[in-house]
Amino acid sequence: MRYQDVRKALEQQNLEYTLGALAASIARWTEKGDRPVTEIRGMSLIRREKPTQPICAMYEPGICLAVQGAKRVLLGNESYVYGARRYLITSVDIPSVVQIIQASRKKPYLGLMLKFDLQEISQLMMDTNLPPPLIRPSRRGMATGEITVPLLAAFQRLVDILAEPQDIPILAPIIQREIFYRLLVGDQGGHLRQIATIGSRSHRIARAIYWLKNNLARPFRINDLASQANMSKSTFHHHFRTLTAMSPLQYQKKLRLNEARRLMLTERFDAATAALQVGYESASQFSREYSRLFGSPPLRDIMSLRQLASHQRT
Numbered sequence: 001m002r003y004q005d006v007r008k009a010l011e012q013q014n015l016e017y018t019l020g021a022l023a024a025s026i027a028r029w030t031e032k033g034d035r036p037v038t039e040i041r042g043m044s045l046i047r048r049e050k051p052t053q054p055i056c057a058m059y060e061p062g063i064c065l066a067v068q069g070a071k072r073v074l075l076g077n078e079s080y081v082y083g084a085r086r087y088l089i090t091s092v093d094i095p096s097v098v099q100i101i102q103a104s105r106k107k108p109y110l111g112l113m114l115k116f117d118l119q120e121i122s123q124l125m126m127d128t129n130l131p132p133p134l135i136r137p138s139r140r141g142m143a144t145g146e147i148t149v150p151l152l153a154a155f156q157r158l159v160d161i162l163a164e165p166q167d168i169p170i171l172a173p174i175i176q177r178e179i180f181y182r183l184l185v186g187d188q189g190g191h192l193r194q195i196a197t198i199g200s201r202s203h204r205i206a207r208a209i210y211w212l213k214n215n216l217a218r219p220f221r222i223n224d225l226a227s228q229a230n231m232s233k234s235t236f237h238h239h240f241r242t243l244t245a246m247s248p249l250q251y252q253k254k255l256r257l258n259e260a261r262r263l264m265l266t267e268r269f270d271a272a273t274a275a276l277q278v279g280y281e282s283a284s285q286f287s288r289e290y291s292r293l294f295g296s297p298p299l300r301d302i303m304s305l306r307q308l309a310s311h312q313r314t
Helices: 003-029 118-127 149-163 165-184 189-196 201-214 222-228 233-244 248-266 271-277 283-294 298-313
Strands: 043-048 055-059 062-068 070-075 078-082 086-090 094-102 109-115 142-146
Touching (some): 003 043, 003 109, 055 248, 055 283, 062 070, 062 078, 078 086, 094 248, 109 149, 118 165, 118 189, 149 165, 165 189, 189 201, 201 222, 201 248, 222 233, 248 283, 283 298
Antiparallel strands (some): 055 094, 062 086, 062 109, 070 094, 086 142
16 A cells, blocks of 8 residues: 555544544533534534524524535535535634434434634734745635544543633633634635735625624615725725625624524513614514514414424523
């Protein structure tokens, strides 16, 4: 057997072993269900024991791993599938359609999500002499990249310190910094560099997205957002749609509906109050647009989500 073949076989074996170890760790921490909030800020652990229907979800800037099973994310007309060999990276807040496509009771879907600290990533870019990006990044705010053993090993150490809470304040930031570095020099590092570079088009669009998120109930004019981004109206509209696969108005609508859903589900708002909270003046319009996005009227949808959560806990 040639040396290159032996080396490739060993690398594959090492990858399989590291994936298995991380899957075992996530399985141990999710025996009783998801861990949407962990002691490590920004890290969530996910477990599903059967495939799901497509559901609307909000992806925040971060990296998602599926170390066992697979998930599909739809952004506009594009599909992103990631599993044990690929990760998903998101550089801006993006409303998407998500579906777990591989999961079973014997081999559950086991995933991990870590939110980005863009300030830390910007500092890392200034403090280190990074090599140029491996490939030119796509213009979308979402992409998949190849999982490597060093990246998995860093995530393994991050999950492991959940068992030692006293070490988290010191060690978690160090390990997260390593993860950000691995991503910056990896095949999708260009995404992070674009969004973390102050003054870049992606960074300016991200600022407009931040404004929309924090002013859900307020009407806006495209000209005002374009001015904030220091772009012409047509340039802003083009780059916004390129990054998010939707127009600013479509984006705001999905933000509002996702936030209303969260308010009804977690804060127990009634539909009328939630609609007003996110800027809807017409209850019928809210119900119509909610049904179009989530597949059923607000009350029925929230009851279904609560039943699903109760079933998962048992």
